Amino acid sequence: MSQASRLGAVRALANEAELSVGELAAKLSIPTNTMSTHLAILRDAGLLHARRDGRTVHYSLKPEALEELVVWLKKSA
Known part of the structure; x- marks a missing residue:
């Protein structure tokens, strides 16, 4: 989670x-395609659930x- 947009x-x-x-x-003032990439990384890491509603x-x-x-994080600190 070292990338600020992912943390945001x-x-x-x-x-x-x-x-x-x-x-x-x-909310984060970044392009939609960039946000989509960050969210896919978080989803693939198992931190997010994605639900498709049409194209959204x-x-x-x-x-x-x-x-x-x-x-x-507590163990590795």
């Missing part, structure tokens, strides 16, 4: 149940994955 996306999703790629891109993809956090991340 996780923070934004921590405050919302679900956001689309476009909504996250607007909505993302939400996977709380259980984040709990595992926190445990790992």
